[in-house]
Amino acid sequence: MSNYHLQFSLIFLIAIIRGVVSIDYNVTDVVSGTPGGIRFEKEIGVDYSIQEMGTINQFIYTLFDQQNNPNDRRPQNFVQLYIDVHADEAAAVTSGNIINMSSIFIQNYDGDVKWGFTSILYHEMTHVFQWLPSNAPNGLIEGMADYTMLKANYFPPGQAKPGDGDSWDQGYDVTARFLEYCESLLDNFVAQLNKKMKYSYNDRYFSDLIGKSVDQLWQEYKDKYKHNV
Incomplete structure (x- = not known):
């Protein structure tokens, strides 16, 4: 070196x-x-x-x-x-x-x-x-970072497509695609979620913003894109 x-x-x-x-x-x-x-x-x-x-x-x-x-x-x-x-x-x-x-x-x-x-x-x-509360799922933190890549058109080829993945907090490209879906339900969802995470994280933030639990949103997301999985 x-x-x-x-x-x-x-x-x-x-x-x-x-x-x-x-x-x-x-x-x-x-x-x-x-x-x-x-x-x-x-x-x-x-x-x-x-x-x-x-x-x-x-x-x-x-x-x-x-x-x-x-x-x-x-x-x-x-x-x-x-x-x-x-x-x-x-x-x-x-x-x-x-x-x-x-x-x-x-x-x-x-x-x-x-x-x-x-x-x-x-x-x-x-x-x-981004805000990084200690109790936030690591998969969500990484997913939000990949979401930035996705929105900037710098999402690497071969990454997850809509509907891919096993869980909403799987992280990276999978979670980025899920956040993209949530954003389609509520404009500026990711910005509002990040704002809520300034001091701590809770799954209820999804319900607070969209009116549905994160598990329900994930299931509906999977159902919507099941033809792509």
């Missing part, structure tokens, strides 16, 4: 109706001399990464904050993206406002790596800005 670290930062000003939020996006290529680091620099780049972080941030604000109320947002003023190697072989992991993108994922990506990188970045940036 190279000991030479490339680090760049830039401040983007995200204009919102009730003012301007200044968020600092920082990108550090920790493994610049490795195959993954080299591919990142040649086919993606720091400038593109920072630009997309700002674009994605604004997309998430719009998707999860339909009322444009800063008090409803998880406060962040800094997001750090590392290009690094992951011991657990994940494409990326996020903790707080720090995102680690795997150079192995970048190195081995088959196809347009910039598109794949951006798709993962939509998912991970959602974790930075």
Whole structure:
């Protein structure tokens, strides 16, 4: 591993109706001399990464904050993206406002790596800005992040189709499709659900918003798309 670290930062000003939020996006290529680091620099780049972080941030604000109320947002003023190697072989992991993108994922990506990188970045940036109550099902948290990818048209090929899956909180693409169904029943459902999750989570939020239990919604969802399963 190279000991030479490339680090760049830039401040983007995200204009919102009730003012301007200044968020600092920082990108550090920790493994610049490795195959993954080299591919990142040649086919993606720091400038593109920072630009997309700002674009994605604004997309998430719009998707999860339909009322444009800063008090409803998880406060962040800094997001750090590392290009690094992951011991657990994940494409990326996020903790707080720090995102680690795997150079192995970048190195081995088959196809347009910039598109794949951006798709993962939509998912991970959602974790930075969504509410994360400790009692929320992990499958719902991951499903909401995949839902962002879905709405941004960065849903990877081969992912779940409407009606797929075994449970509503299975996570990732399956839960994203279920949330898409709930959104079809109530405009801005995901934004309202995220708002309710500011301090804690409860299954009754589905009933509060749509008037049906999450289990009933799941059953009706499966019934609607049973021809696709």
